[in-house]
Amino acid sequence: METAVRSHAMLCGCTCCMACGTTKVKAALEEEFRKNGIDEEVKLVISGSNVFCAKGPVMIVHPEEIFYEGLTVEDVPALVEEHFLKGRAYQKLTFKEQDKKIAIPSIHDIPFFKHQVFLVLKNKGLIDPERIEDYITMDGYKALSKALTLMKPEEIVKVVSDSGLRGRGGAGFPTGKKWELGLKIKSDVKYVVCNGDEGDPGAFMDRAVMEGDPQAVIEGMIICGVATESHKGYIYVRAEYPLAVKRLQIAIDQCYEAGLLGSNILGTGFDFDLEIYQGAGAFVCGEATALMRSIEGKRGMPRPKLWRSAVKGLWDKPTVLNNVETFANIPQIVLNGAGWYRSLGTEKSAGTKVFALTGAINNVGLVEVPMDTPLRKIIFDIGGGIINKRSKFKAVQLGGPSGGCIPEAYLDIPVTYEAIEKSGAIVGSGGMVVMDTSTCMVSTAKFFLEFTADESCGKCAPCRLGTKLMHDLLIDICEGRGKEGDIEMLEEMSETIISASLCGLGQSAPNPVLSTIRHFRHEYEAHIKDKWCSAGACRDLCTFYIDEKLCKGCGACQRACPSNAIEGEKKKPHKIMQESCVRCRTCVDTCKFGSIKILPASARSANEADLQFIAGMAAGSLAGVGK
Amino acid sequence: MTKLTIAELQRIQEENKATFTLRKGGYKAKVVVHMGTCGIAAGARNVMTALMNEIALAGTNDIIVKTSGCGGLCAREPMAVIELVDQPPVIYGDLNEEKIKEIFKEHIIGGNPVEKYALALGSEAIY
Numbered sequence A: 001m002e003t004a005v006r007s008h009a010m011l012c013g014c015t016c017c018m019a020c021g022t023t024k025v026k027a028a029l030e031e032e033f034r035k036n037g038i039d040e041e042v043k044l045v046i047s048g049s050n051v052f053c054a055k056g057p058v059m060i061v062h063p064e065e066i067f068y069e070g071l072t073v074e075d076v077p078a079l080v081e082e083h084f085l086k087g088r089a090y091q092k093l094t095f096k097e098q099d100k101k102i103a104i105p106s107i108h109d110i111p112f113f114k115h116q117v118f119l120v121l122k123n124k125g126l127i128d129p130e131r132i133e134d135y136i137t138m139d140g141y142k143a144l145s146k147a148l149t150l151m152k153p154e155e156i157v158k159v160v161s162d163s164g165l166r167g168r169g170g171a172g173f174p175t176g177k178k179w180e181l182g183l184k185i186k187s188d189v190k191y192v193v194c195n196g197d198e199g200d201p202g203a204f205m206d207r208a209v210m211e212g213d214p215q216a217v218i219e220g221m222i223i224c225g226v227a228t229e230s231h232k233g234y235i236y237v238r239a240e241y242p243l244a245v246k247r248l249q250i251a252i253d254q255c256y257e258a259g260l261l262g263s264n265i266l267g268t269g270f271d272f273d274l275e276i277y278q279g280a281g282a283f284v285c286g287e288a289t290a291l292m293r294s295i296e297g298k299r300g301m302p303r304p305k306l307w308r309s310a311v312k313g314l315w316d317k318p319t320v321l322n323n324v325e326t327f328a329n330i331p332q333i334v335l336n337g338a339g340w341y342r343s344l345g346t347e348k349s350a351g352t353k354v355f356a357l358t359g360a361i362n363n364v365g366l367v368e369v370p371m372d373t374p375l376r377k378i379i380f381d382i383g384g385g386i387i388n389k390r391s392k393f394k395a396v397q398l399g400g401p402s403g404g405c406i407p408e409a410y411l412d413i414p415v416t417y418e419a420i421e422k423s424g425a426i427v428g429s430g431g432m433v434v435m436d437t438s439t440c441m442v443s444t445a446k447f448f449l450e451f452t453a454d455e456s457c458g459k460c461a462p463c464r465l466g467t468k469l470m471h472d473l474l475i476d477i478c479e480g481r482g483k484e485g486d487i488e489m490l491e492e493m494s495e496t497i498i499s500a501s502l503c504g505l506g507q508s509a510p511n512p513v514l515s516t517i518r519h520f521r522h523e524y525e526a527h528i529k530d531k532w533c534s535a536g537a538c539r540d541l542c543t544f545y546i547d548e549k550l551c552k553g554c555g556a557c558q559r560a561c562p563s564n565a566i567e568g569e570k571k572k573p574h575k576i577m578q579e580s581c582v583r584c585r586t587c588v589d590t591c592k593f594g595s596i597k598i599l600p601a602s603a604r605s606a607n608e609a610d611l612q613f614i615a616g617m618a619a620g621s622l623a624g625v626g627k
Numbered sequence B: 001m002t003k004l005t006i007a008e009l010q011r012i013q014e015e016n017k018a019t020f021t022l023r024k025g026g027y028k029a030k031v032v033v034h035m036g037t038c039g040i041a042a043g044a045r046n047v048m049t050a051l052m053n054e055i056a057l058a059g060t061n062d063i064i065v066k067t068s069g070c071g072g073l074c075a076r077e078p079m080a081v082i083e084l085v086d087q088p089p090v091i092y093g094d095l096n097e098e099k100i101k102e103i104f105k106e107h108i109i110g111g112n113p114v115e116k117y118a119l120a121l122g123s124e125a126i127y
């Protein structure tokens, strides 16, 4: 007889939590359970990502549904005594909202979870990703059974088409249309390829799905095989995702053993083989045609899109290629129907989308919401707003190196493909980086251009040289060498790169520049004309200055300054010694009274009277102070 | 694992249901055993073990067991609260292994509260 279990401790086993010490905490918990004689009553499970990544390792305990964060080995004895023996939430490690000391122990009350709709992430924190039985118990492979026994390929394609699902890899191409063509083309060999390259900086949605629910991706791919009469699949994952590769491989092995992959799947006579192909982590290899070249063993370079991949793809055979999240949606669409899926989101942007929410925000983690959810709700209700109380929201970056920055004025638009594109960004694969007032938008554009210049495969000159030239120009602007006409030059180069590049990399690389010029043109102008970076991020374009009227002489900045550049007696206004100041911005973030002002570079050599004048001008947002 | 058929997928789902009732909710009965210092001193540990054994023996998958601290009535420990779906919770006191076994059969499985051991009706907020 097996002993009954009364509690399940689901310890998060995603890469982030593992890096924070999941393995050590697991050992400590096991030891403590044993010591207290409850190691059989309480089951410890390493689950997939719990999606709330703020302070790992995190753990959810059932049936009480209590969420713990920031677990340490030292806390384990007290946690086990309080929670597992005495049945009280261990307050020290429960979630607490920023500033408010009140603990929110139940996962159902934590705002981060409360506003989300989990569909792709429905198994988060519920299953052990290395146990196929867990996946099956959560209705896993029911959709495949239905597809194999009750549906014709045309019917599967129709459900996917009718659901309105669009590719989650970035371009938002209707998935049903791709599958329809995949089915229509006749060929002895056809392929199904899953794109798990995920090269956008700041994005980790696909990794979480592959690590946390690998069977859902596999089931989606097999169903695609049934729908398009294909019998061979590849999952392309970058080698930088070792845990995803490991869990996918375990899942594939279990499927072969259980007869869910290989020949005669579930005894229905359908055959499908699947293997992982590890990429070397080049951004361009996420582009569909480059990815297929890479699987062929060639150098990952895009080809002209003279024909669709569904006609001629991998080894010139018809290939249906979709993103990880796209495939993970499929089983539930097949099981619950197109209408069910369409009930979420909007007419043209149906269903949910997973975003990786990061940056200057309180609650960092994965966010899954219906596509009609406004940005403001994601950033402020779910994300908990800006982390630094002394700064404010400035922009949110969507779509990574192919996307753009969206300012405050647009925060009430929903995250649909159409609305986001209108605002100058793209939904992209789901990276969402929130920036506060300490972020310089010119530097942000520079960061992305450095990335694309680095990652350009070099095939097309406009992309290879153009991104480099744009990056150089942005460096000049950030270092004080900007000149009249630079903004127009950036716009002109953007236009050429977009129109003359072969693939999406070049076609979208200028977007971060164009969107920041569109919404933050004044910042470019201040950099160029006033030699002023008002965010204080470009060291050559700012002067830090203490406003005497606001300074209380508390000495906090003095203690924080790494180069001893601040002088002043206690309770009297302090002063920054410009010759020693390294312009690291530490004092600005330290001062509680907002007394440290960021002025143009020219203020550095100004005398006290002039400084006050410049400060006054700067407060009025400046006009020609540099003169 | 042998090669699965569709029927076997269902079997696996049935077999693992208990695990997922616990993780997803949807249980028939909830038992809260007091495990405060007073409860443990009075023998709550043995009551808990006996209860877990009964559950395992019965092979049920829709009962969840929680613990709580002292309920403020230390003299009547070990105590437990049993709540069936759609029924008011019943508080039991002065428990021991024998009594909890009897309560398990009569109340949890049978649906009839064991009045002779019951102290009161009423729930308790744990968290």
Ligand SMILES: Cc1cc2nc3c(=O)[nH]c(=O)nc-3n(C[C@H](O)[C@H](O)[C@H](O)COP(=O)(O)O)c2cc1C
Pocket: A166, A167, A168, A169, A170, A171, A172, A173, A175, A195, A196, A197, A198, A199, A200, A283, A284, A285, A286, A287, A288, A289, A321, A322, A323, A324, A326, A429, A503, A504, A505
């Ligand atoms: C430079 C570049 C990088 C890309 N990287 C990815 C990626 O990492 N993952 C992804 O799914 N799609 C990526 N794409 C989009 C793919 O080309 C393709 O549109 C997508 O994988 C198709 O799947 P979907 O229709 O399910 O979105 C990238 C495109 C470009 C141009």
